[in-house]
Amino acid sequence: MKKVGLTLLTAFVGGAMALGTYKVFEKKSADNMSFEDRQKVYFTNNPATVSSAGAVDFTQAAGAVTPAVVYIRTSYSSNQGGGRNPLEEMFGDMLGQRQRPQGVQQASGSGVIISPDGYIVTNNHVVEKADKITVNTNDHRRFEAKVVGTDPNTDLALIKISATDLPIVKLGNSDEVKVGEWVLAVGNPFNLTSTVTAGIVSAKGRNIGIIGSENNDEDENPFGRTQMSQKPRLNKAIESFIQTDAAINPGNSGGALVNTKGELIGVNSAIASHTGSYEGYGFAIPINLAKKVLNDIQKYGSVKRAYVGISFTDLDPDKAKELNISRTTGLYVSDIVDGGGAAAAGIKKGDIITKVEGVPVYESSDLQERVGRLTPGDKLKITVLRDDAEKDFNVTLKGDIPAPKTAAVSKSAEELFNRLGASFQPLSNAQKAKYRVSSGVIVTQVRPGRLFDDTEIPEGSIITNINRQPINSIADIDKAITNLRNGHLVIKGYYPDGTAFNNMFQVQ
Incomplete structure (x- = not known):
């Protein structure tokens, strides 16, 4: 009897500890939680039971991952110009883009839901030009998304939709990935939604010289096109791709590379191709690198590199x-x-x-x-x-000390937010005291070719009011740019040197 009692007591204490751990995470403010913490809360309440039965059975992993991989459609005006992204030129049109001579252009890609409240990881090159981002979930719901932040140096982006209780893919550990192990690529190639392909990890730590290559010299590329060679500099582009022979095609960009346990080990980013379609090898950003980038974007609006x-x-x-x-x-x-x-x-x-x-x-x-x-x-x-x-x-x-960077839009708040082309972080009390303001957010990132860049509102600027509404958070920005009066957008604040500005824009 004593043994039975001791067993019951041990089970009770273990259960209490697990419940206590869950409650600790549950009480933490969502805004201060890393994506790993958010996932711990989710998987405490929804235990992961994925386990492939044998080396060639991928059914459970595919079933667990597919609901959390989304189809992304973007649209942007043709006058943004500048030629095609080198990612498209050199490694195939991963976007599934269909060029149009004028007017609105469209492209498509994939994304992976990593938090139940709507945070989605994708590639920077999927959303960097987008005026409007539409996300279609696996259960045929449609949302407009806004860009929380991007990191061109790793080709990652974090976007957000307004939804709750979404299915997510569990973040894995890319350090444990071994060459030769089975992996699945999940995405939306050629507009074929929720497509799963299988292959193995062909290599790790691949540096293919593609990120940030638009400013570099051209050399012969072993893949049959031109590849940009890195110039000696601070090596800001970070490439350490997982190489796989799982079939990846146009539209797979931003999709999931998962192991047989259904854990996200990489974000699909590029292919090696003479034709723009699958010819044997694809490349994914390792998730351990992505975790740091995404957590920084969510917390600070940009990457603290x-x-x-x-x-x-x-x-x-x-x-x-x-x-x-x-x-x-x-x-x-x-x-x-x-x-x-x-x-x-x-x-x-x-x-x-x-x-x-x-x-x-x-x-x-x-x-x-x-x-x-x-x-x-x-x-x-x-x-x-x-x-x-x-x-x-x-x-x-x-x-790194960033150098300061010295429009007709729709009525959609998400689209307008994306056209602003900036990421924001709430002001600290010390910053409010410095600028003698009671409200405000600081601009932590300015994306080239967007409204803030065009009107020379640089990183480090303080936004205090939009359309006469005090701004203290992204939620305040969303509220201020919804239902604009007379199509006017008025942004007030201070440049990094303390000079005040009061800029008005016509929104059509």
Whole structure:
């Protein structure tokens, strides 16, 4: 009897602890919760039971993931111009875009619901030009979405629809992904919604030189088109793709790459193709990198990116011969940024980075993805080869100081919000005191070619009123731009230098 009583007591205590943990998460303010915390709350209440029975049975994983993968349609005016996105030109038209000579153009892609209250991850190149974003869910509901924020450096975007109790895909751990394991790609290729394909992980840590390549030089591309070569700079573009042979086609951009347990391990982003359609390989952004980017966008409106403070070159036999060194793997430090973390730690030009946190470094993606998950102020142990001996340095990462960036729209609040082309964060009490205002949000990101960019309202500006309504949050902005009077949009605030502005726009 004592054993029975002890067993019952143990079960009771365990259940109480689980319930208590759930209640702790439940009480946390949703605005302050990371997406991992939001998911813990969701899966505490809705336990994940996905488990593939055998290496070739994907039915349970597909059934769990498909309801949370959405179909995204975007429209934008043809006068935004500038040619096609290099992502489309070099790796196939992942958007499923149909070019129109004039008027409104349309494109399509995919997205993955990661929070029950309507947050969706997709690619930056799916939504970056959009005036209007329409999201169709798997259960045939339709919503208009607004862009919470984007990160061109990783080709990620976070958008939001007004909905609750949505199905979500569980975030996995891309560090545990192994080459050769089975994966599923879920998306909407060629407008064929809710399509599932299977394949294996072909490689990890691929750097294909596609992000941020529009400003770089052209070289011959092994994929048969032109590929942009990276110029020596601060290496802001972060590429460490998971490569898969699961069939990915136009319209799959922003869709899910999941393991056989139904866990999201990557966001599909590009394909290697001569024709623009599937020819064997696709590339997905690893979810461990995406988690940091998406949490920052949700919390701050933009990504708080950390930097080592170096320029470097991938080593190979040809580069080693050119530099007259014997080492053929690792990263050769070609320059040090004055005042950066690497300089403060003692890393020098000519050092060769061999390890990061004890893990061997073979190419740039091994360092870039690791740094991409971190925040200014975090420490990173970097091992370098100097004078034929390895030496460890603890580098305190520093943040990037963004340079200030020096329209007819519909009546839809979401569409108008997207046309503003900015992300916002509520002012702190200290910031309110600095500008002597009682309300306001700070502009944390300005997207090129949108209204804030065109009218030179830069990052760091303070928005205090829209249409005479005090602004303290995104919800206040939504309210202020709904049901405009006489089609006028009046935005008041302060530039970063404290100069006041009062701009009026005609909305048609």
